[in-house]
Amino acid sequence: MTASNTRDRILDALQDILISHGYSAVTLEAVARQASVSKGGLLYHFPSKVAMLTGLIDRLTEMAEDEFREAEEGDEGVVRVFLRTSLPQSTEERELYWAVIAALRSHDDLPEEAVRKVRGTFTRWGEMLREAVPDPVLAEVILRAGDGLYMAAIAGMPEPSADMNQQMIDRLVEMADEARAKAGR
Numbered sequence: 001m002t003a004s005n006t007r008d009r010i011l012d013a014l015q016d017i018l019i020s021h022g023y024s025a026v027t028l029e030a031v032a033r034q035a036s037v038s039k040g041g042l043l044y045h046f047p048s049k050v051a052m053l054t055g056l057i058d059r060l061t062e063m064a065e066d067e068f069r070e071a072e073e074g075d076e077g078v079v080r081v082f083l084r085t086s087l088p089q090s091t092e093e094r095e096l097y098w099a100v101i102a103a104l105r106s107h108d109d110l111p112e113e114a115v116r117k118v119r120g121t122f123t124r125w126g127e128m129l130r131e132a133v134p135d136p137v138l139a140e141v142i143l144r145a146g147d148g149l150y151m152a153a154i155a156g157m158p159e160p161s162a163d164m165n166q167q168m169i170d171r172l173v174e175m176a177d178e179a180r181a182k183a184g185r
Helices: 003-021 028-035 039-045 049-073 078-085 091-106 112-132 136-154 162-182
Strands: none
Touching (some): 003 028, 003 091, 049 091, 078 136, 091 136
């Protein structure tokens, strides 16, 4: 078994425990047991609970980087990719992000680098939207709409139907396209 496979299994186990039982249930022993690795094997990759959470944040940051590339290089455009990815694609994804946010809020000794990465993801979307949408008010409305969709979804609040979500996304994309055309972009 390769080191990266073991590392991924450990992060998968951490993710499962966070989703199922919350941050307070995360212990080195519980994660090692869930990942089917020895405690020494876990410690080789992650010397502490904080290091494991930081590793999970690194993984989520890498996923966000993939979304940024898709938004910049793909055919959908920044606005549509941002709004589409603001809606968790599964219950597991929704619960994972909720658990990570709860862990961030309740754990003061996380390295500043981990907190900076989480903030950086949100900041980067705002920067990309401001570049893509020439109307700064509309760019901010789109940013806040996506953040609202995201927070409502991960908090388990009542959500609009899938059709209504799609209509909102389409309307905001249309408005951004109109603003770009008006600005000659």
